[in-house]
Structure formats: structure tokens, C-alpha cells
Amino acid sequence: MINPSSVPVRQSSIRAHNLALLLNTVANSADPPSRAALATVTGLTRATVSALVDDLIAGGLLTELDPPPRTGAGRPAAGLALTAAGPAGLGCEINVDYLAACVVDLTGAVRQRFTEHADQRPAAAPDALAALGRLAARARLAAEAEGLVVAGMALAVPGLVSPTGLVRVAPNLGWQDVDAPTLLRGVPEIADLPVVVDNEANLAALGELRVAGAEATFLYVSGEIGIGAGLVIDGELYRGVRGWSGEIGHLTVYPDGRPCRCGSRGCLEQYAGQEALTADEPLASAALGIALSAAVNLLDVPMIVLGGAYALHFERLRAGIETELRRRVLTAGLAPVTLRAARLGTDAAVRGAADSVIRGVRDDPAGWLRRAG
Amino acid sequence: MINPSSVPVRQSSIRAHNLALLLNTVANSADPPSRAALATVTGLTRATVSALVDDLIAGGLLTELDPPPRTGAGRPAAGLALTAAGPAGLGCEINVDYLAACVVDLTGAVRQRFTEHADQRPAAAPDALAALGRLAARARLAAEAEGLVVAGMALAVPGLVSPTGLVRVAPNLGWQDVDAPTLLRGVPEIADLPVVVDNEANLAALGELRVAGAEATFLYVSGEIGIGAGLVIDGELYRGVRGWSGEIGHLTVYPDGRPCRCGSRGCLEQYAGQEALTADEPLASAALGIALSAAVNLLDVPMIVLGGAYALHFERLRAGIETELRRRVLTAGLAPVTLRAARLGTDAAVRGAADSVIRGVRDDPAGWLRRAG
Numbered sequence A, B: 001m002i003n004p005s006s007v008p009v010r011q012s013s014i015r016a017h018n019l020a021l022l023l024n025t026v027a028n029s030a031d032p033p034s035r036a037a038l039a040t041v042t043g044l045t046r047a048t049v050s051a052l053v054d055d056l057i058a059g060g061l062l063t064e065l066d067p068p069p070r071t072g073a074g075r076p077a078a079g080l081a082l083t084a085a086g087p088a089g090l091g092c093e094i095n096v097d098y099l100a101a102c103v104v105d106l107t108g109a110v111r112q113r114f115t116e117h118a119d120q121r122p123a124a125a126p127d128a129l130a131a132l133g134r135l136a137a138r139a140r141l142a143a144e145a146e147g148l149v150v151a152g153m154a155l156a157v158p159g160l161v162s163p164t165g166l167v168r169v170a171p172n173l174g175w176q177d178v179d180a181p182t183l184l185r186g187v188p189e190i191a192d193l194p195v196v197v198d199n200e201a202n203l204a205a206l207g208e209l210r211v212a213g214a215e216a217t218f219l220y221v222s223g224e225i226g227i228g229a230g231l232v233i234d235g236e237l238y239r240g241v242r243g244w245s246g247e248i249g250h251l252t253v254y255p256d257g258r259p260c261r262c263g264s265r266g267c268l269e270q271y272a273g274q275e276a277l278t279a280d281e282p283l284a285s286a287a288l289g290i291a292l293s294a295a296v297n298l299l300d301v302p303m304i305v306l307g308g309a310y311a312l313h314f315e316r317l318r319a320g321i322e323t324e325l326r327r328r329v330l331t332a333g334l335a336p337v338t339l340r341a342a343r344l345g346t347d348a349a350v351r352g353a354a355d356s357v358i359r360g361v362r363d364d365p366a367g368w369l370r371r372a373g
Helices: A011-028 A035-042 A046-058 A125-145 A180-184 A200-212 A274-279 A281-299 A314-328 A345-363 A365-372 B011-028 B035-042 B046-058 B125-145 B180-184 B200-212 B274-279 B281-299 B314-328 B345-363 B365-372
Strands: A062-064 A080-082 A087-094 A098-105 A110-117 A149-157 A166-170 A175-179 A195-199 A218-223 A227-233 A236-238 A303-308 A338-341 B062-064 B080-082 B087-095 B098-105 B110-117 B149-157 B166-170 B175-179 B195-199 B218-223 B227-233 B236-238 B303-308 B338-341
Touching: A011 A035, A011 A046, A011 A080, A011 A345, A011 A365, A035 A046, A046 A062, A046 A365, A087 A125, A087 A200, A087 A345, A098 A125, A098 A345, A110 A125, A125 A149, A125 A175, A125 A180, A149 A180, A149 A200, A149 A345, A149 A365, A175 A180, A180 A195, A195 A200, A195 A345, A200 A218, A200 A227, A200 A236, A200 A303, A200 A345, A218 A281, A227 B281, A274 A281, A281 A303, A281 A314, A281 B227, A281 B281, A303 A345, A314 A338, A345 A365, B011 B035, B011 B046, B011 B080, B011 B345, B011 B365, B035 B046, B046 B062, B046 B365, B087 B125, B087 B200, B087 B345, B098 B125, B098 B345, B110 B125, B125 B149, B125 B175, B125 B180, B149 B180, B149 B200, B149 B345, B149 B365, B175 B180, B180 B195, B195 B200, B195 B345, B200 B218, B200 B227, B200 B236, B200 B303, B200 B345, B218 B281, B274 B281, B281 B303, B281 B314, B303 B345, B314 B338, B345 B365
Parallel strands: A087 A149, A149 A195, A218 A303, A303 A338, B087 B149, B149 B195, B218 B303, B303 B338
Antiparallel strands: A062 A080, A087 A098, A098 A110, A166 A175, A218 A227, A227 A236, B062 B080, B087 B098, B098 B110, B166 B175, B218 B227, B227 B236
């Protein structure tokens, strides 16, 4: 949401902006552009372009391709492209019944993918995170054997996460105040990586974004034992001021209804969480429809993507949800809301986690150069 | 929400970006910078800076100040500043019992302010808009007599507005499908101005933003006969994909509750709209608390600003709302939500309307130069 023209103007921020501008210009070019072409298209001086491009090459973000064969007068210029062996993102997920890790390269391609099925509930948080760390280490080593450099790691957890990565509550795992980054640093092979921990629905929404189109706006809702949501606005994940947005599972559906373990009454989770869903699908779809109507009335989102268990039950839930949307969304008569099942299935969160690392590098190459330097 | 580094790279968009960068660099500078200083700080060439600054001066956005007295060797450079007589924004509001117009200059200062108290409900939409247009024309003429150039006009209405400015529904005015821009063009003195029509809560939220700080995140809720909300995220108004966000008045509070004129049941408006509020304040504050809890659970907004009638009744509503927020917001125990009354009172929407025109010029000076040229 930062307005480009309101970015504070300091030398270092201009340099950072121009590095990102050049990196993204190369990424979005149909053919590998020359330095001269980059100067023309960006309006920067050739000297500035050359110095910044040298930094991007030294940092392993860009590579200089051999010039095409000489076809006329003059020497053809070398073209620039994203490095295939450049920085990569390591995405991880811990959920109730599996661990997952994947590595995505700078272009967004999945290069490694590991899964381990096992019930995590009996394990204490340090043991579960140690197992996850070992899986992440395997993925990292395999990626590095292919010449990639893992830039960082993002971990998806089903819970409320503070900006420092402290998992405040992950009820389905039985976690409370778990310092996930510190515990992961206990695995030596990944101890040097910057770690970001985020809510699984937020990261799954980022994963779905890759298939929804770059400027999409949608609400992703993940139905597990708990219910989470990730809001994507114009292609950007909205995390909320403290990273705690999307707690749709605790949106009040019936103010005097069933007591919830959060201390409130009538929360959506009590009517449409995985257990309630199994017990009574019509009730679950009506409750979901009421809660989703609230989200659409507030946010004017044109699309809702249902993931997790909701993706599996999608066709049976659909009619009940749409009935409530038609009744309760003020603008339903003016423009219908699109409802669809998640496309990445259970891969959404781990893919989104890896993507988030890559997005970080592409949006802030200066930060990567500082760390890599 | 557009990522600066993902802006499509074309010559014209680079020029537009650089014009905005220069304009905002001047606006945010403590002292009027010289062209040479602008080149240093932005990394653009001196030739590029000079050409763009010339365009900004010719377009009436910047002015060249006299150089300070010579104090040493060399000729001191002239400094650049925003033009006091530059483009201005004309903000207007039509509401149930008054019309308002104000003019704000490029620096955000209010330069003209007109109000006309009269019940608008008996008037047909064309007559009400003609009266508003005449008030707007008075404000424009007064501003132009001061040397300002009105860049455009924004109109706040209590209703659902389409992106073209068609007022789809404004129930308290009895309007349906009113083509406000076309009707306003019937007033010759303002017929040439670009007109933007927006929901009053959206524009009031923009007005409150000026007093809340540039990067604020809050939900503004306006209690009138209807209830509207405007969501500001990191200093930017979130309008929703079709401009229909913030319809909190039709958020379901009691699924099987009172029938609403929108066709649904249990809408917030039936419990906390101005009439219900007068009848039963505790019920209204509980219903508001339930709806606001939904918004906080979804959006993780740290602050709620209550405007309109809610600002007047604020101290009496506060306890009831806070009780529900504590009970129903999942993260209430981790971080409390700040609740406060709107600071601009009934001026919020008209001020926000005028500000929105100015923001448009500052964010896209290239667009202004095209129109002014």
C-alpha cells in the first residue's frame, strides 16, 4: 500500500528502488535486454545502470548471456537474464498430520518438494520443529546440489503468529508461545537462514495468488479443524497491522450460540469447523455463507476461494453458501460473487511460503545483496 | 497496493513515475531544493530533472523561488516549491439535511468552505444536484479569485456508487440510479471539471486520515440513518474492487433477526442505525460491538473511528461496544483495539472529497499536465 511517489527520498532508498526496477525490468522483458536498453527504458544514466547491473550480477541475481551471433555492423551487446542458479526460497509447513518443505527458484519454478506424513499432535513443539528442520535441511541440500542458493525460509503454521515469528497460539497443534525461529536454528544445516513464520491461510492465499493472476483480489478460506482466511488485494497479501487478519473462524455467526474455546459464543468454527462440518453440512454451509457475506459486505471482494476440507466438500457446500450470499450481500444483485475451490489443494501453503521468500528478494534486491555480500 | 518495482516499464510510465517522484521530493523537503539537489537525491540525470521540472512549473505545480542572497563564491541556485496558486481540489457533499462545498489547495490547506442547510428529501435528485452544483460553482469562483485552479471535483453521497459515478442506491435520499456527473454538468460554471462521486464514508475516512497520520490503519464507521464504513490501510483508502466496500450496515448481526429493507434479516442497520439507536442505546452498542468484532477479526485493524451520530453519542456507546470487542475479538487479549470518536465531525466527508482530488494530482502529476496542457 506504499505509494511509490511517497517513498522517503534518501540515496540508499533510491538505489534500492533502482535495483528493484532493473531486476523487474529484466524479469518482465520478452528478450534479454542489454544494459543500453535498460538505460533507455528506465531513464537512468548508462553509468548508473552499469554499476547497479554489476551489483546484481555479483549478487547472483542476474546473469550476462552470450551475445547473439554478429549479423551486421557493430558488436552485438550481451543480454541480461535472471540467474537460474540464483537465490531460491525454502517454504515449509507444519500441520496436524504432515510436514512439508519445498524450494522455488527466482523464476517461481518448484525445484524440490519433500513431504513427511505423521501426526504432529503427540510431539512436543521442539520435537516437531526439529523434525521439520531436518526435512527443510534435506530440501536445502538437494537445491544447493543443483546450484541454487537458498535465500531464506518461510514456515506456515495453523495459528496466530507475532511479527517476530513467535507462534502465540496454534490450537490444533496444542502450541502456545512457541519460539519457532529459535527452535529451528537448533538444526545446524539451516541455522544461518533468515526465518519468517506466518499463518498457513495467509501463505496458502499467496500460493493461490500464483494461479489466480498477478493483480487478483480474493478471500482464501481454509477449512481445517480451525478456519483461517487470507485476504489478497490487487495481488498483495493483506496481513493486518499485527499479522492477525483473517480470523474468520472466530467471526460471530450466532451471537448467543454455541460456546467456543476462545471464550466467545457463536463463532463460525463451532458451525463450520471440520468436526461440525462432518456432523451437519447444511448448517455448516449456512454459517459459512453468513460469515462470507460479512466479509464481502465489508471488503467488496469479487471472489472467494475455498481451501482445505472445503475444497474437498466444495460441490456439496456451494448451494447453501450461495443462498446466503444472495440474501445477505447488499450488492449481490449488482454483481455476483465468484465462489471456487482452491486449485493447489494441500500444496497451497508450502508453495506460498516459498514464493514469499522469492517475492522478498525480487522486491528488495538491495536487501539480498547486503546479506549475500 | 501496486508494488513500485512491478509497475510496467514503458517510457511514458517512467516519465510519470519520475514526475511524481520529483513533485513529492519537493513537497517533503524541509527547504526548497535546487534542480541540482533533486538530481543528486533521485539519481536522475540533471537534464532529465530539468526537463521534468520545467514541465511541472509550466503546469502550475511547482514554482521557482528567488535564490537566497549571495553569501560566498558562486551564484546561489533557485529553490523549488509547491505553487500556492496551483491546482486545488473541490470537495462537495450532499446529505439528508445539508449541502457542502470546500476547496483545498495542493498543500492540503482549506481555502474555501460553503454550507447550505436544507432538507434534501423532498427535492428530486436533479434539483438537489443543481443546488449542489450552484454551491460548488460559488466555491470554485471564490477559489479562482484567489489564484487557484480547480483541478477536479469529488462528491460525497450516502449510497452505493459505481466507478462511473452512477449512484446506484442512496436510500436516505430516495435515489436510485442517479447519474450524478451528468446532472452536475448541467451547471455551466463547473461543467468542465472532472467529477468523481464516492461513498460518503469512504471520503470521510480520507478526511480523518489527514488527522490520523499518513500511514494510519483504521476503520471509520459513520452512523447516520444508514451506516457506512471506510477502511484505511497504511494511509490508503481501500475501496474494494467495485468501490462497494464498507457496507457494514448490512452485516448480519442476528441471522434470524429484524427484517431489513435490503431484503435480508438481522442487518446491523436495524439495531444501530440512527432510529434504532434513539430507541435503545444498549442494544445498539451491543450490535455495533458484534459487527465491529467481525471487522477486527477479519482485518486486524488496530483502531476504529466512530463518526456521524456515533461521534455525538460516543461516550454512551463506548462501554457496550468495548465489552463485545473484548469477548469476540480473538486477539483482544494480545492487543486491545483503540476506539475513538471522529475528529473532523460533520466536515470529514467534504474535506476528504477535496483531499482526494489533491491526492490524485500529487500521485499523478503527468495526468494533470496532460489535462492542463
